[in-house]
Amino acid sequence: MTEETLLPHIDEVNAPFWEGCREGVLRVQQCPATGRLMFPPRPVNSWTPGMPAVWTELSGRGRIWSVIEPHPPLMLNFTGLAPYNAIVVEVEEDPTIRIPGNLVAGAGAAINSVAYDDIAIGAAVEVVFEQMTREISLPRWVLRDA
Amino acid sequence: MKDATAIAGIGQTAFGKQLPESELELACQAVLRALEDAGIERSEVDGLASFTQESNSEVELARNLGLSDICYFSQVGYGGGAGPGVIGNLAMAVATGQCNVGVAWRSRKRASGAVRRPWSKSGSALLEEIAVNYTRPFGIIRPVDEIALLARRYMHEYGATREHFANVALAQRAYANNNPDAMMHAKPMTREDYMAARWIARPLCLFDNCLETDGALAAVIVRADRARDCRHKPVYVHAFAQGFHAQHQTMQNFFCDDPLRGPSWVAARRLYQQSDIQPADIDVAQIYDAFTPLIPLSLEGFGFCARGEGAAFTENGNLQPGGALPTNTSGGGLSEAYVHGFNLLTEGVRQLRGSAHNQVDGAATCLVTGGEGVPTGAVILRN
Numbered sequence: 001m002t003e004e005t006l007l008p009h010i011d012e013v014n015a016p017f018w019e020g021c022r023e024g025v026l027r028v029q030q031c032p033a034t035g036r037l038m039f040p041p042r043p044v045n046s047w048t049p050g051m052p053a054v055w056t057e058l059s060g061r062g063r064i065w066s067v068i069e070p071h072p073p074l075m076l077n078f079t080g081l082a083p084y085n086a087i088v089v090e091v092e093e094d095p096t097i098r099i100p101g102n103l104v105a106g107a108g109a110a111i112n113s114v115a116y117d118d119i120a121i122g123a124a125v126e127v128v129f130e131q132m133t134r135e136i137s138l139p140r141w142v143l144r145d146a
Numbered sequence: 147m148k149d150a151t152a153i154a155g156i157g158q159t160a161f162g163k164q165l166p167e168s169e170l171e172l173a174c175q176a177v178l179r180a181l182e183d184a185g186i187e188r189s190e191v192d193g194l195a196s197f198t199q200e201s202n203s204e205v206e207l208a209r210n211l212g213l214s215d216i217c218y219f220s221q222v223g224y225g226g227g228a229g230p231g232v233i234g235n236l237a238m239a240v241a242t243g244q245c246n247v248g249v250a251w252r253s254r255k256r257a258s259g260a261v262r263r264p265w266s267k268s269g270s271a272l273l274e275e276i277a278v279n280y281t282r283p284f285g286i287i288r289p290v291d292e293i294a295l296l297a298r299r300y301m302h303e304y305g306a307t308r309e310h311f312a313n314v315a316l317a318q319r320a321y322a323n324n325n326p327d328a329m330m331h332a333k334p335m336t337r338e339d340y341m342a343a344r345w346i347a348r349p350l351c352l353f354d355n356c357l358e359t360d361g362a363l364a365a366v367i368v369r370a371d372r373a374r375d376c377r378h379k380p381v382y383v384h385a386f387a388q389g390f391h392a393q394h395q396t397m398q399n400f401f402c403d404d405p406l407r408g409p410s411w412v413a414a415r416r417l418y419q420q421s422d423i424q425p426a427d428i429d430v431a432q433i434y435d436a437f438t439p440l441i442p443l444s445l446e447g448f449g450f451c452a453r454g455e456g457a458a459f460t461e462n463g464n465l466q467p468g469g470a471l472p473t474n475t476s477g478g479g480l481s482e483a484y485v486h487g488f489n490l491l492t493e494g495v496r497q498l499r500g501s502a503h504n505q506v507d508g509a510a511t512c513l514v515t516g517g518e519g520v521p522t523g524a525v526i527l528r529n
Contacts, residue, residue, distance in 0.1 A: 008279040069348035
């Protein structure tokens with residue numbers, strides 16, 4: 001099991017999301033007619049299906065909606081990091097848009113750099129990015145002064 | 147379709163780890179035993195139904211069992227959500243005359259071989275699953291990780307604790323200890339054992355997870371009048387429904403407006419619309435239990451308590467013998483066997499025949515559900 005197999009698969013539908021991550025911004029799709037946001041990315045605008053969705057930039061701020069601490073058995077490249085945290089973040093613009101990730105002590109810090117017991121649901125966070133390959137940067141999250 | 151069909155026969159293999167038979171041999175064993183139980187010749191079978199995740203095709207099953215002409219075959223998707231859909235769709239086919247003797251089955255060898263940990267697959271099959279792009283890179287890899295995220299949120303919103311999840315695990319273990327067919331038959335568990343177990347995906351520990359089981363089960367469905375001539379008291383398929391909600395994402399039900407109001411709520415609404423039997427009338431429940439938190443979530447969805455009260459419902463022995471709602475009385479997926487919930491259906495049939503190892507006195511109605519967190523289904527059975 002190579003590390004690459006767990007990295008996202010970029011296709012023509014989701015490319016703007018991952019391009020945004022490379023550029024240091026979170027982007028999600030939006031229905032131009034209703035203003036509603038969509039995540040994960042999709043080929044059809046769910047809220048006005050005849051009208052193409054547009055990509056909109058988020059502030060990168062949100063709150064922790066949930067948190068877990070995975071332990072083995074895990075795939076090899078995560079076994080060495082376990083126990084680590086994984087979180088789901090509800091974004092500031094629309095709390096029903098939730099983005100999974102990890103809470104880290106700072107940009108570039110490992111996904112086991114903040115202990116599960118120190119992570120509170122509802123805590124204010126903001127996005128940072130970690131470059132994994134030339135093409136892929138992953139969004140991570142750091143605590144922010146509320 | 148109300149009471150138009152009945153489950154006339156059930157069959158199962160041994161449950162264990164690394165059984166010597168292949169998945170196909172196990173499937174054939176279970177089907178033959180279900181037909182024997184019903185007293186129906188295999189030449190009469192003309193309908194077959196199973197899960198999309200079943201690795202044996204209808205064709206291989208029919209060839210190996212020497213079945214005759216097959217006129218109806220169908221599969222239902224979404225793993226642990228599929229079981230009641232398999233039964234319900236087959237019951238509809240029998241009720242409408244598409245077939246006369248329908249056989250549903252599920253065979254699984256999970257404890258060995260390539261399918262042991264399906265979440266560890268990679269490559270093109272995975273890339274088709276759009277949403278894993280937004281979970282796996284962050285180490286949210288296994289079904290338990292996905293359900294743990296819902297469970298942790300549930301604990302936060304409603305004050306549920308590990309004690310509540312332990313109530314589920316311990317109630318089911320006690321049932322299994324009294325069920326000689328259960329993998330956990332001779333393995334008692336205490337609350338201290340539960341609390342000391344290793345973490346798998348905190349807040350969930352080892353005993354919040356279902357077993358890994360090799361085994362197969364089958365059921366035979368015929369029209370109600372035919373069932374009355376079979377060997378056992380008929381168990382009627384009284385009501386059936388499937389469901390998933392707007393913006394549902396299978397196993398990753400956090401990309402929607404209200405993740406803790408899951409597919410069970412949708413299936414339940416339609417189920418009770420079709421049913422003379424309502425939650426207060428249900429004597430015994432078999433609720434899909436790949437993970438302990440699915441029980442409180444499903445208790446809420448299927449109307450046994452209000453939203454947020456599912457954890458408290460596990461208190462006071464409510465799930466135990468003599469409780470308000472004896473639940474998963476064979477031990478379920480947590481402690482009898484994990485065969486995608488098919489053993490919940492067969493236990494429901496035994497309860498309504500009066501032949502269960504943990505018999506609920508006078509049980510006349512049983513709810514059998516598929517998994518919360520995935521497109522699901524449910525049937526209400528009565529005798």
